[in-house]
Amino acid sequence: MTPKPSQPASVISCKQLYDFLGEYVDGTLAAPQRDEFERHIRVCPSCQAYLDGYRRTIALGRVAYDAPDAAQPAAAPRGILDAVRAAVAKPR
C-alpha cells in the first residue's frame, strides 16, 4: 500500500530506453516517449554513458562513410544518420 516515493511510476526501464535510442538520436521519437527517455537519461548515469557512446559511434561511422565518397553533403545530419544506419545495417 505504500508507493515508492523516489520516482514517478511512468519512468521507463533501461531496456526500453535502448529500444528508443535509435529513434531518439534520429529525432524521430514521438514527444511522449522522448520525455520519458530524457527523464530516464537524467537519473541514470549508465544510460547517459550508453547514449554518449552511441552518438560517438555514429559520428565515427559518418567519418568512415564520408571518406571513400565525398558526394555526401557535409551539413545534412538527418540524412547522413539515415545513411549511416543503413550502411551499418547492410552487409557490404
Ligand SMILES: [Zn+2]
Ligand atoms: Zn538506464
